[in-house]
Amino acid sequence: MFGCEAMTESLIDEDIRVAQTLPSRFYTEVHEFERLKSVFSGWQFAAHQSELQAHTIQPLEHIEAINGESMALIRSEETQCFSNVCTHRGMRLALEACTKNILQCRYHGRTFNLDGTLRHMPEFEQAIGFPSDTDNLNQFPLKQWMGMYFAAQEAVPDLPWAMLEERLGFLTPESFNHDAGRDRDHTVDANWLLYVDNYLEGFHIPYVHPELNQALDYSGYVTETFDGGVLQIGKAVKGDVKFDLPPGHPDEGQDIAAYYLWLFPNMMFNFYPWGLSVNVVIPVSHKQCRVLYRGYVSDAEMANQGAGSVLDTVEHQDQWVIEEVQKGMASRAYDRGRYSPTREQGVHHFHRMLSQQFN
Ligand code: FES
Ligand SMILES: [Fe+2]
Known part of the structure; x- marks a missing residue:
C-alpha cells in the first residue's frame, strides 16, 4: 500500500536494477527520524x-x-x-x-x-x-x-580496517596535523539521510558542481561498496594533482584525485593529495542536520590545487541541492524513485544497510 511499507530488508530490493529508493516518509516524519536514531550507537x-x-x-x-x-x-x-x-x-x-x-x-x-x-x-x-x-x-x-x-557506545562489530588500510595506508594519515582554519560547522535544513545520499553518488557532479567537474574525470568515477561503508574514487583530469601511488598499490597506474570513504552511518573521510577532510553529519531533527568539517593536512601547498581545493564551494552547492530535495520530499506526489544501476550503487548500498538494521 502506498506509503505504508515497513522498514525491513525487503523494502529495498537487493537488485539495484529493480529496486525503489527509500520512501519519502523516512525524510519527513518525526517518528521515522526517531526510529533511525538507533543506527548511531556504533x-x-x-x-x-x-x-x-x-x-x-x-x-x-x-x-x-x-x-x-x-x-x-x-x-x-x-x-x-x-x-x-x-x-x-x-x-x-x-x-x-x-x-x-x-x-x-x-x-x-x-x-x-x-x-x-x-x-x-x-x-x-x-x-x-x-x-x-x-x-x-x-x-x-x-x-x-x-x-x-x-x-562506540557498546561492543560492535569491527569495520574492515585492514582492507581500508591497504588502500589508504600509504597516505600515512597518522602523520597529518589538524588545521583548525579548515574547521566548519554548517547547519543544513535537510534530513541527515539526504546529506548521506548525496555524498554517496558522483552522479550529480556535472550538474551541481561545475568547478569540481573540471578537476575530476567523471567518466572514470568508481564506486565500491563493502560491509560497513562505501569507497568512491575520483579520477584526476590530465595534468591535475593526483596521488603518488606506491608500487604494488591496488590502484597502481591510475590518476586518482581523491578517495571518498564513507563509514556507516554518518562519517565521511575525504583523502586528497594535500591531506584529509572529515565530515561528520549530526542528525538534529527530521528536517535539519549539522555537518562538522575537520581538516588534517599533510601538504599545505597542495591544498589549493585539484579536487580538494574547492571544498567550500562544493559544500554550498551540496547544501543548496539537498535543501531543495528536502522540500521535494514533502510533496504528496512523490514517494519513491529508482536508482541508476551505474551511478547510484552507493546510495542503494546505504539504503540496503538501513533496511537491514530493522529486520
Ligand atoms: S559530585 Fe558530581 S554530581 Fe555530585
Ligand atoms: Fe556533491
Whole structure:
C-alpha cells in the first residue's frame, strides 16, 4: 500500500536494477527520524591523534550531539574513552578540553583519576559499601585506526580496517596535523539521510558542481561498496594533482584525485593529495542536520590545487541541492524513485544497510 511499507530488508530490493529508493516518509516524519536514531550507537569518529596532544581530557561534544552519550577521551599512559557523566548524581564532568591530571565534578566535588577510577568524594565517610566499581567512570570501546580514534557506545562489530588500510595506508594519515582554519560547522535544513545520499553518488557532479567537474574525470568515477561503508574514487583530469601511488598499490597506474570513504552511518573521510577532510553529519531533527568539517593536512601547498581545493564551494552547492530535495520530499506526489544501476550503487548500498538494521 502506498506509503505504508515497513522498514525491513525487503523494502529495498537487493537488485539495484529493480529496486525503489527509500520512501519519502523516512525524510519527513518525526517518528521515522526517531526510529533511525538507533543506527548511531556504533563506531563514531572521535578525533585525530593530532588533536589530542595538547590535552589530557577532551569531551566529545559532537558524539553527544549525534547519539546523546556524553563521552570524553582521556589520556594518561594510553588514550581511553570514558563516560563524561559523574557517577554521583549525573552532572556532566568535563565541559571543555583541558590539561588537568584529575577530573573534578563541578557539582559536589567528586574527583576521578585519569584511568577513570574514583579518587575522592567529600562527605561520604558514613556511606556504606562506598566506593564500589559503579562509582568509577564507565569505559567505552575505543578503536585507533591510522591515527584516528573511533568510539562506540557498546561492543560492535569491527569495520574492515585492514582492507581500508591497504588502500589508504600509504597516505600515512597518522602523520597529518589538524588545521583548525579548515574547521566548519554548517547547519543544513535537510534530513541527515539526504546529506548521506548525496555524498554517496558522483552522479550529480556535472550538474551541481561545475568547478569540481573540471578537476575530476567523471567518466572514470568508481564506486565500491563493502560491509560497513562505501569507497568512491575520483579520477584526476590530465595534468591535475593526483596521488603518488606506491608500487604494488591496488590502484597502481591510475590518476586518482581523491578517495571518498564513507563509514556507516554518518562519517565521511575525504583523502586528497594535500591531506584529509572529515565530515561528520549530526542528525538534529527530521528536517535539519549539522555537518562538522575537520581538516588534517599533510601538504599545505597542495591544498589549493585539484579536487580538494574547492571544498567550500562544493559544500554550498551540496547544501543548496539537498535543501531543495528536502522540500521535494514533502510533496504528496512523490514517494519513491529508482536508482541508476551505474551511478547510484552507493546510495542503494546505504539504503540496503538501513533496511537491514530493522529486520
Ligand atoms: S554530581 Fe558530581 S559530585 Fe555530585
Ligand atoms: Fe556533491
